Amino acid sequence: MTGRRRTTALIGDDNTVVVAGKRLTWRTLHKLPQLPSPAAVLVDNGADALAALRHHAVHGTELLVATESRVDERMREELGESGFAIVLPDGAVTLPRLKRVEESGRAWLLTSGSTGRPKRIGHTLESLTTVTADQPPRTWLLPYSPGTYAWWQVVTLSLTQADQGLVVIEPHELDEWPKIAAEHGVTAASGTPTFWRQAIYRDADALAGVPLEQITLGGEPVDQAILDQLREIFPAARISWIYASSEVGASIVVHDGKAGFPRSWLDRDPHPERPVLSVEGDELVIRSPHHGAGLIGPIHTGDRIEYDGDRVLITGRLDTDEINVGGSKVSAGVVRNVLMGHPGVSWARVFARKAPLVGRMVAAEVVPNRSLGPITDADLVQWCSTRLPDYGVPRRIKFLDQIPQKETLKSDV
Amino acid sequence: MGEVMTAQGRSLPAEDTADLREIGFRSLDFSELALRVEDELGDELNFDAPGLRRIATVGDVLDFIEQLQSA
Numbered sequence: 086m087t088g089r090r091r092t093t094a095l096i097g098d099d100n101t102v103v104v105a106g107k108r109l110t111w112r113t114l115h116k117l118p119q120l121p122s123p124a125a126v127l128v129d130n131g132a133d134a135l136a137a138l139r140h141h142a143v144h145g146t147e148l149l150v151a152t153e154s155r156v157d158e159r160m161r162e163e164l165g166e167s168g169f170a171i172v173l174p175d176g177a178v179t180l181p182r183l184k185r186v187e188e189s190g191r192a193w194l195l196t197s198g199s200t201g202r203p204k205r206i207g208h209t210l211e212s213l214t215t216v217t218a219d220q221p222p223r224t225w226l227l228p229y230s231p232g233t234y235a236w237w238q239v240v241t242l243s244l245t246q247a248d249q250g251l252v253v254i255e256p257h258e259l260d261e262w263p264k265i266a267a268e269h270g271v272t273a274a275s276g277t278p279t280f281w282r283q284a285i286y287r288d289a290d291a292l293a294g295v296p297l298e299q300i301t302l303g304g305e306p307v308d309q310a311i312l313d314q315l316r317e318i319f320p321a322a323r324i325s326w327i328y329a330s331s332e333v334g335a336s337i338v339v340h341d342g343k344a345g346f347p348r349s350w351l352d353r354d355p356h357p358e359r360p361v362l363s364v365e366g367d368e369l370v371i372r373s374p375h376h377g378a379g380l381i382g383p384i385h386t387g388d389r390i391e392y393d394g395d396r397v398l399i400t401g402r403l404d405t406d407e408i409n410v411g412g413s414k415v416s417a418g419v420v421r422n423v424l425m426g427h428p429g430v431s432w433a434r435v436f437a438r439k440a441p442l443v444g445r446m447v448a449a450e451v452v453p454n455r456s457l458g459p460i461t462d463a464d465l466v467q468w469c470s471t472r473l474p475d476y477g478v479p480r481r482i483k484f485l486d487q488i489p490q491k492e493t494l495k496s497d498v
Numbered sequence: 499m500g501e502v503m504t505a506q507g508r509s510l511p512a513e514d515t516a517d518l519r520e521i522g523f524r525s526l527d528f529s530e531l532a533l534r535v536e537d538e539l540g541d542e543l544n545f546d547a548p549g550l551r552r553i554a555t556v557g558d559v560l561d562f563i564e565q566l567q568s569a
Contacts, residue, residue, distance in 0.1 A: 440529035442529050475526060
């Protein structure tokens with residue numbers, strides 16, 4: 086099971102890896118006990134996840150890594166029936182019910198499960214390593230939950246490129262990550278818009294103290310307001326947003342500081358290294374060279390788009406984004422963008438509420454920006470009334486005390 | 499009802515016989531009022547669609563809301 090293959094060049098093996106305040110390198114990370122293959126390694130900390138990944142990279146074993154909390158009993162049984170040994174955080178191993186030959190070099194990811202139970206998507210270290218050009222030396226923050234696509238993106242970059250250090254943030258450190266990042270000289274960070282909003286909301290001064298040169302957003306619809314707020318705090322940083330998923334990989338990368346992507350990117354001629362983006366109805370369809378195993382051809386993403394001049398905005402999930410108010414349709418994402426464009430709003434969620442006569446009405450939850458004084462629902466209704474059709478104005482607005490954030494760093498907006 | 503009208507920059511007439519169309523109280527306003535009542539009661543209301551067609555005046559709205567609250 087070990088010492089047979091090396092699936093990709095571990096150019097970053099001597100890159101710095103900071104875990105729990107300790108400065109190590111990939112090479113000097115602790116070694117896990119001999120891992121079976123195929124194995125589903127369930128972890129309760131970032132260091133074990135990195136050790137499992139390096140083991141996979143060195144030995145080419147078949148691996149699924151995820152946090153223990155993401156894999157419930159039913160999924161553990163399914164994995165066992167699919168030939169995976171389950172390795173728990175304490176090292177205990179449950180042998181698989183099905184014995185099968187390993188798929189050498191296969192890395193499995195779980196989808197976020199936003200449309201049902203998480204699915205397993207097959208990749209390899211190569212298909213997950215989408216950044217292949219030489220990068221300027223950087224120290225990356227790693228706030229993502231182990232095993233998610235975004236986590237793989239950051240860790241493969243660090244493991245396969247020179248001078249790409251990592252600072253791992255555990256869930257209990259999320260509230261104070263800017264302090265840790267500043268202490269360890271983090272120069273690049275990737276997170277969801279919710280993650281960035283949280284950081285600004287909690288302590289914008291602490292955030293400004295992090296010497297960021299590269300800021301990346303992904304995992305949720307990215308609106309202009311959060312891009313502008315980050316630009317104000319970090320005027321010299323490169324600010325990018327990425328559309329990526331386990332199924333299609335990193336497929337859209339935008340560096341111009343604007344929400345959405347240029348409409349001219351739709352239906353371009355096929356290119357071996359570039360995904361083909363198209364729209365069917367309101368749905369974004371992607372044919373990607375970075376796709377998961379068996380997902381060749383156009384993938385219907387389930388994400389809804391709206392055109393805004395020469396830009397294509399990704400507004401949310403197809404099944405929840407469009408709200409039909411008495412026959413008039415409005416995008417929850419567009420309403421959310423308008424609300425979050427209000428200077429007094431730190432975060433917003435927009436959703437449909439059942440109502441008489443019109444069937445559904447637009448409603449919202451909002452976290453106000455405490456530093457700018459109180460705002461009322463009347464202020465926000467007024468703000469929206471001048472920017473949206475009347476049926477798109479959220480008539481019922483609930484104020485929350487804090488920005489909700491899940492383990493995935495998303496808030497399911 | 500007055501709060502809904504005020505939020506729209508209008509005022510509620512004193513007479514219960516005032517015609518909803520004339521005062522500009524539209525379906526969206528009625529829906530908002532229903533959601534306000536729901537929030538107040540903390541429970542989802544079961545709206546009787548046939549009954550809604552009979553609502554033409556301010557008094558009809560107030561009666562309907564009262565019925566909902568006592569249902």
